[in-house]
Amino acid sequence: MKYDPSVDAEPYLKDYEVPITEHMTVLEAVIYIDENLEPLAYDYSCRGRVCGRCAMMLNGTPCTACTTAIKDQANVIEPLKGHPVIRDLVVDKNETHRRIAEVERRVRGAVLSIPEVEAPVDYENVFLKIDPLEWCARCLSCNAACPALAAAPDKYIGPAGMVAIALRQYDPYDDGDRVLQAVQEGMWNCIMCGKCDEVCPAKEIKHVETWTELRALATGRGLLEKKASALPYGG
Amino acid sequence: MSGTQDENRYEELEERGLSRRAFLKGGGALASAAFLAGAGLGLTGCTSDDVEGSGVDGSADGATISGANFDIYDTDVLVIGAGIAAMFAAFQANGEGAKVMMVDKGPYGFGGGCGMNWDQELAWPDVPPTEYTPGKGYGFSGLVNQKLEKNVFDFVGTTNEAVDQRYIWVRLGNTTWMREHDGSLENLMSNGTGYNLAQRGFSRHINDMLEGENVTIVDRTMVTDLFVSDGVCVGALGIHLPTGRYRIFRAKATVTATGGTAQMYGWLRTHPYSMNTPDNTGELDAAAYRHGCSLVSCEHFKLDLISVVPASLGASFNAGIGADGNHLQYVCDKDGNFFMREHVGYDISGPIRDAVLAGRGGEHGGVFIDLTSDDAVGEKKLRPCYARNIQLWKDQFGIDVRANGYKIPVALEAFEHAGNPVTDENLMTEIPGLFSHRGSGVGAGTLGRGMTYGAYAGHRAAEYAGAASLDSVDWTAAVEEFGRLEEILTRETEGSLRPHEIRHAIQEAFYAAHEPGKDAAGLQACIDELERIKAEDLPRMTVSNKTRVYNVEWKQAIENYNILTIAEATARAGLMREETRETHYRTDFPEADDTNWKCNVVAKLVDGQMAVEKVPIVTL
Numbered sequence: 001m002k003y004d005p006s007v008d009a010e011p012y013l014k015d016y017e018v019p020i021t022e023h024m025t026v027l028e029a030v031i032y033i034d035e036n037l038e039p040l041a042y043d044y045s046c047r048g049r050v051c052g053r054c055a056m057m058l059n060g061t062p063c064t065a066c067t068t069a070i071k072d073q074a075n076v077i078e079p080l081k082g083h084p085v086i087r088d089l090v091v092d093k094n095e096t097h098r099r100i101a102e103v104e105r106r107v108r109g110a111v112l113s114i115p116e117v118e119a120p121v122d123y124e125n126v127f128l129k130i131d132p133l134e135w136c137a138r139c140l141s142c143n144a145a146c147p148a149l150a151a152a153p154d155k156y157i158g159p160a161g162m163v164a165i166a167l168r169q170y171d172p173y174d175d176g177d178r179v180l181q182a183v184q185e186g187m188w189n190c191i192m193c194g195k196c197d198e199v200c201p202a203k204e205i206k207h208v209e210t211w212t213e214l215r216a217l218a219t220g221r222g223l224l225e226k227k228a229s230a231l232p233y234g235g
Numbered sequence: 236m237s238g239t240q241d242e243n244r245y246e247e248l249e250e251r252g253l254s255r256r257a258f259l260k261g262g263g264a265l266a267s268a269a270f271l272a273g274a275g276l277g278l279t280g281c282t283s284d285d286v287e288g289s290g291v292d293g294s295a296d297g298a299t300i301s302g303a304n305f306d307i308y309d310t311d312v313l314v315i316g317a318g319i320a321a322m323f324a325a326f327q328a329n330g331e332g333a334k335v336m337m338v339d340k341g342p343y344g345f346g347g348g349c350g351m352n353w354d355q356e357l358a359w360p361d362v363p364p365t366e367y368t369p370g371k372g373y374g375f376s377g378l379v380n381q382k383l384e385k386n387v388f389d390f391v392g393t394t395n396e397a398v399d400q401r402y403i404w405v406r407l408g409n410t411t412w413m414r415e416h417d418g419s420l421e422n423l424m425s426n427g428t429g430y431n432l433a434q435r436g437f438s439r440h441i442n443d444m445l446e447g448e449n450v451t452i453v454d455r456t457m458v459t460d461l462f463v464s465d466g467v468c469v470g471a472l473g474i475h476l477p478t479g480r481y482r483i484f485r486a487k488a489t490v491t492a493t494g495g496t497a498q499m500y501g502w503l504r505t506h507p508y509s510m511n512t513p514d515n516t517g518e519l520d521a522a523a524y525r526h527g528c529s530l531v532s533c534e535h536f537k538l539d540l541i542s543v544v545p546a547s548l549g550a551s552f553n554a555g556i557g558a559d560g561n562h563l564q565y566v567c568d569k570d571g572n573f574f575m576r577e578h579v580g581y582d583i584s585g586p587i588r589d590a591v592l593a594g595r596g597g598e599h600g601g602v603f604i605d606l607t608s609d610d611a612v613g614e615k616k617l618r619p620c621y622a623r624n625i626q627l628w629k630d631q632f633g634i635d636v637r638a639n640g641y642k643i644p645v646a647l648e649a650f651e652h653a654g655n656p657v658t659d660e661n662l663m664t665e666i667p668g669l670f671s672h673r674g675s676g677v678g679a680g681t682l683g684r685g686m687t688y689g690a691y692a693g694h695r696a697a698e699y700a701g702a703a704s705l706d707s708v709d710w711t712a713a714v715e716e717f718g719r720l721e722e723i724l725t726r727e728t729e730g731s732l733r734p735h736e737i738r739h740a741i742q743e744a745f746y747a748a749h750e751p752g753k754d755a756a757g758l759q760a761c762i763d764e765l766e767r768i769k770a771e772d773l774p775r776m777t778v779s780n781k782t783r784v785y786n787v788e789w790k791q792a793i794e795n796y797n798i799l800t801i802a803e804a805t806a807r808a809g810l811m812r813e814e815t816r817e818t819h820y821r822t823d824f825p826e827a828d829d830t831n832w833k834c835n836v837v838a839k840l841v842d843g844q845m846a847v848e849k850v851p852i853v854t855l
Contacts, residue, residue: 050354
């Protein structure tokens with residue numbers, strides 16, 4: 001999809017013929033178009049699904065272009081859903097990224113000491129829970145696929161934000177009430193459909209399993225209310 | 236500033252159409268837009284009294300650009316970059332009371348090498364040192380400025396809290412690092428090697444932590460030049476990429492911490508033979524060079540092995556499978572000999588080049604990794620960041636690296652470049668007011684060095700800013716730079732070349748001379764070709780789309796000048812250094828020659844030409 005807000009009235013689809021190569025990725029196809037057919041605005045960095053910058057929609061499904069194979073067929077490539085489009089395939093994720101950074105920041109009263117860092121942690125219930133979540137690239141593919149977020153963005157932070165909250169829930173050095181925070185950020189608005197698990201390029205992350213655990217903890221504490229809409233009236 | 240000076244200053248600027256409201260002190264808010272003389276948005280073509288030829292009329296009464304907008308930012312300490320060294324500089328300067336502004340080319344937290352957030356390994360001295368030993372401090376190289384290395388050592392101190400870098404990362408937001416099954420911290424080295432090594436660090440936690448500090452972060456802004464006035468660095472100049480608006484950053488002290496440039500290292504379908512980021516194209520180093528700084532240690536890279544098939548994922552650390560000095564068990568030659576198992580030391584480039592030059596490599600110009608044996612994968616066998624790609628390759632491409640007989644083609648990739656402006660023992664460059672966190676030596680790019688040197692740069696910059704003042708600034712340089720950038724955007728010419736064509740020409744010429752090894756003839760051919768590209772191709776480079784909104788071509792075109800400068804410095808310094816040392820590998824001078832070459836090599840602009848020379852290592 002092409003869109004230059006300084007000259008175009010609205011986004012439009014344009015057809016390009018791209019010769020298929022062995023093991024071709026979406027990123028490769030985009031680079032081919034830009035170098036051989038017409039300048040295209042796109043962004044990428046790590047080429048390994050850890051920076052998240054190349055996330056875009058392939059045939060309606062969000063993906064990281066760098067690690068997603070593209071088939072020899074008609075394909076539709078569009079900017080990642082859910083963010084303002086700067087140009088063509090470049091979107092502005094700033095608002096979501098600032099929110100995630102905010103909820104992810106450790107809550108702690110006392111300064112950490114070396115003995116605390118060196119102390120053994122529970123391998124099964126702490127390390128093995130945190131480690132997969134560290135792979136989150138904040139590409140926001142999950143958010144782009146999430147029907148609950150699409151239906152009510154004012155009632156749910158979205159899966160990427162929830163992954164950040166879950167990480168701090170398991171973080172042994174965090175003192176924040178992350179279960180309460182999860183509920184406050186709309187955890188109960190998630191419909192447990194598993195789309196996040198499907199589209200996330202970090203296969204280590206088990207979203208639905210994580211949401212199940214958070215729900216159990218919230219239920220145990222009687223924190224059962226869904227987040228209300230932020231609408232002042234008519235909500 | 237005195238009242239009269241203020242008035243004179245504002246009058247002069249108002250004559251050029253600048254509004255007083257354009258100036259906003261401190262961090263936080265954006266300055267309001269200011270128009271240069273000649274109102275109106277959008278350049279349709281330059282009139283002769285505005286911009287002529289390839290630049291701007293830089294006459295003493297001030298140059299003008301018709302219709303361009305710019306924003307002005309003002310701060311005490313400007314940190315250019317947002318990676319490890321930049322963040323540590325920002326934390327330090329901010330903590331010492333300076334007002335800090337950080338400017339990042341990419342989206343904050345996701346830009347540059349650090350923004351790859353790649354499962355970082357951290358190395359630091361095993362036994363906390365009680366006193367400084369030259370070459371064994373945080374410089375991590377025998378070629379460093381020892382006075383500087385000692386200053387950093389003294390600054391960091393020897394308390395456990397200062398030396399235990401893994402602890403520092405946890406304090407700044409990281410979680411557990413890698414754990415053994417009993418829950419204790421994993422340490423990949425120690426046991427007499429002299430270093431600890433930890434893995435599963437994620438730098439984005441530190442980005443998140445910095446956002447909570449009182450530091451202003453301006454992102455998606457490419458700095459294209461330093462702002463130098465009367466020989467003093469007073470900030471930086473650049474473009475806000477999403478809008479194409481020009482930005483001027485005014486600061487009492489500037490720290491450049493923008494990583495190493497590896498973008499010249501060939502081209503492999505989506506990227507050069509480098510895990511490094513396409514963001515790092517040498518803007519600040521080339522700018523420092525243009526303003527008279529010497530670039531040191533350009534002939535050195537840091538390299539390791541990474542898969543080159545599938546080529547679409549070629550040279551990708553996080554989607555590839557590779558090996559470095561700590562993980563060599565399964566590296567083999569074309570006949571399946573695991574020839575690296577006895578290797579000692581982090582750098583592997585020498586023996587790999589030896590093997591390839593002896594004909595024991597593959598057609599792809601590298602060696603192989605064989606993971607087909609039962610004990611090749613699993614815990615502690617393969618780094619998690621590689622191991623996770625076994626499934627990725629199966630899912631996306633149907634490649635099974637564990638299938639009988641499969642050997643993964645891998646090649647040397649340059650993940651870090653050492654070249655940077657020379658500094659004194661306080662990390663100040665040859666331009667007063669400009670600090671660079673690197674200095675010299677191959678160790679640049681090591682995380683531990685970035686932390687310690689970065690923080691020291693922030694410390695010195697804060698100190699300098701405390702005593703500096705920015706009373707009168709000559710805006711000519713800013714207007715000239717914006718004129719240069721405008722010209723690149725609007726240029727029309729016969730036989731035009733697109734930026735990527737020139738980019739790939741630079742990469743091809745450079746790679747041919749640097750892999751699998753360097754020699755005089757190859758390096759000279761590379762230099763000749765780079766000179767030809769500079770003289771013949773760059774002037775014909777045009778941008779086919781002229782709008783300003785996130786113009787990737789314009790960005791690439793600007794970057795090309797800088798990549799070429801760094802590539803040229805690298806080739807010339809490589810040609811001068813007639814020996815093999817660390818990662819600098821000369822097939823025509825295969826031994827180290829301490830008598831003649833235990834020194835630094837610098838590249839400097841002399842009478843409009845790049846000149847290289849030897850300079851002694853600064854010792855205590």
